[in-house]
């Protein structure tokens with residue numbers, strides 16, 4: 001089978017239903033209307049936010065749906081079936097990130113945000129405990145730690161990349177007070193991939209444990225947590241299924257079983273107990289201990305089904321395909337002088353980055369660029385701060401004075417001047433042709449060629465062509481009122 005290059009279609013899956021053909025993604029190139037009345041296949045380049053479902057995953061969910069039943073303690077055929085498959089799916093998730101099968105466990109959660117919040121409650125921090133994080137973090141790997149420990153954000157190099165030696169210095173200077181190093185595996189803004197095993201070695205060398213926010217990393221690179229006696233092993237990994245072509249409300253934390261058994265249950269309620277008296281509770285062991293309430297059973301099945309597809313294709317082939325597209329994208333952007341990429345922008349140095357590229361086009365407001373891409377070219381991207389406000393302010397050199405001014409405006413419900421960027425993010429279904437369509441659109445916008453007269457909404461900061469709205473009433477399948 002030919003290895004995919006930048007002009008090729010997505011990597012084919014080997015074996016199974018999708019043998020020899022690229023994995024089908026529902027709606028990946030669905031036709032969308034444009035401002036000028038044409039309809040075009042959309043170019044979906046918003047994969048860092050969420051991915052569209054793999055057809056195979058959707059089919060698996062539909063198949064399971066008829067057998068759906070609550071798990072654990074049910075005695076019906078379907079409950080026993082779902083219980084067995086649920087535990088199997090749990091093992092598939094742990095294996096996917098190369099966890100230690102004897103010592104680690106996968107805990108299903110709603111998403112990375114919930115996973116990191118759960119995790120942050122389990123450490124019982126004292127007043128002097130430090131969590132080292134970085135300026136690269138998504139809010140979901142920053143806010144859950146604040147208020148529980150002293151959080152310090154490692155600063156970045158001038159080119160906005162992460163510096164392991166700065167981390168080492170802070171670990172040393174804190175003299176054993178750092179309990180947790182909580183870092184992203186890959187940035188959702190600059191696409192930078194962090195050297196997580198090297199970071200783990202440094203953290204362990206100072207008695208700290210490493211939490212990897214793998215929301216962006218897991219869909220694009222193989223993760224190997226490794227055995228616990230390896231100093232480079234990852235202690236905790238958290239990720240979301242909706243970024244892995246399985247958007248059914250599921251995510252997972254993988255980490256040491258013993259740790260979760262020592263921690264108080266995150267949620268308190270049914271399913272997490274062995275016995276309850278009126279004045280006492282005997283909490284269950286892990287994993288039940290951390291899984292009170294009915295879990296998202298179909299969501300976990302969907303995640304496991306997506307993992308099977310990813311493993312069949314091979315994470316290395318996915319990475320290779322996406323690297324080829326990223327090279328094409330960055331070369332095209334470099335040839336458009338008005339475009340400035342945030343962070344690493346070298347098309348020939350792709351080892352330490354994903355196909356997540358945030359950029360500015362001259363002095364055009366990011367929301368305007370994103371609107372023109374959508375309304376006039378059928379290209380889905382994202383604009384704004386990407387839930388990483390400190391990073392965006394750092395990258396765009398927002399001064400404390402203008403930050404204060406901005407925050408006053410935001411509190412007055414005026415978001416017209418919020419700084420930000422436009423973000424393109426490549427997924428496994430994208431093609432070289434789609435990158436070229438995007439680059440064409442980008443050049444048009446850079447040359448200030450667009451049709452609509454765009455108006456900005458004061459409260460949201462978003463732009464829309466005057467007198468035009470997408471007609472969603474004609475779209476099928478929506479829950480409709482009345």
Ligand SMILES: Cc1ncc(COP(=O)(O)O)c(C=O)c1O
Pocket residue numbers: 048049111112113114138140141184186187188213215216240242251
């Ligand atoms: C790096 C990173 N961490 C955490 C999250 C939060 O993920 P979720 O929205 O699935 O909770 C995201 C989502 O974009 C992300 O990109």
